[in-house]
Amino acid sequence: MIEVEHVTKTYRGRRVLTDVDLTCVPGTITGFLGPNGAGKSTTMRIVVGLTRPDSGTARVCGTPFRELRNPGRVVGIQLDSRALASARTGRENLLLAARTMGLAQVDLDEVLGRVGLAGHGDRRVADYSLGMRQRLGIAQALLGEPEVLILDEPANGLDPAGIVWMRTILRRFADDGGTVLLSSHLLHEVERTADHLVLVNEGVVAASGPTRELTASGSTRVSARELDRLHQALAERGLTVRRDDDVLVVDAQTAAVSRVALDERVELTELTQHAGGGLEELFLRITGEEAA
């Protein structure tokens, strides 16, 4: 369980997080999304006690991270693959982590094999590719058999097979009752992996909810000869409508829009569904960015 409540953070007078709330429950994967500089890493750093918030609280399994007695046994963290000791081998990195956590018996060959690094354990991490470092970071995060995983951009640098592997590992971890929070820029990947999504923009949580609900929010572009009358009729039925020149963009499925037009006997000149846009469309709408 991860609970972030009313977290606010300012850097040199500049507000980077405003009243951020975030809850990740056992058995689920939460995808944390937002454009560059939105505040994802800062939020994650606050959860794991690396950054202090100005106000608000963050708890992992009911306890502030800094008060956990053996944090590695509770939370597996991968915030930056550059944090690995690059002059040491993969095996040495894992051994150090195991000792820090007080783990007595760890079969490092088994662990390395589980993350696809069998045969690479005795190479220096400096010679690893980015994807290999990510795999080692995941191995390190899982080493203490924690209840919670917090991963910043874990798919970064992974090849397609690696991404599928990562998805499988995280799904299994959550299905076994674990809690996962991961940030990513790969919208389609997050859409496939996460059960819940939290979208942050300029330090504010702009949307959150079950992935299926957030991505199902398709919109319809509609145009008509009597556009004002249609606009009014759609709004009167509680639909969210934005005007884009001589087109209305309605947060609803095509069928709902055409039913209103039929009721009102308004003749349509255009009716298009934007269904497949899903998360990408939601993301762009929330962040106000133009599709390149």
Ligand SMILES: Nc1ncnc2c1ncn2[C@@H]1O[C@H](COP(=O)(O)OP(=O)(O)OP(=O)(O)O)[C@@H](O)[C@H]1O
């Ligand atoms: N130590 C710091 N000192 C000053 N400003 C900081 C510091 N850390 C982060 N920031 C600022 O806080 C804001 C949020 O940064 P953060 O790294 O949390 O965003 P992010 O969503 O993780 O971005 P990205 O997707 O690019 O990794 C940015 O404007 C960043 O410049």
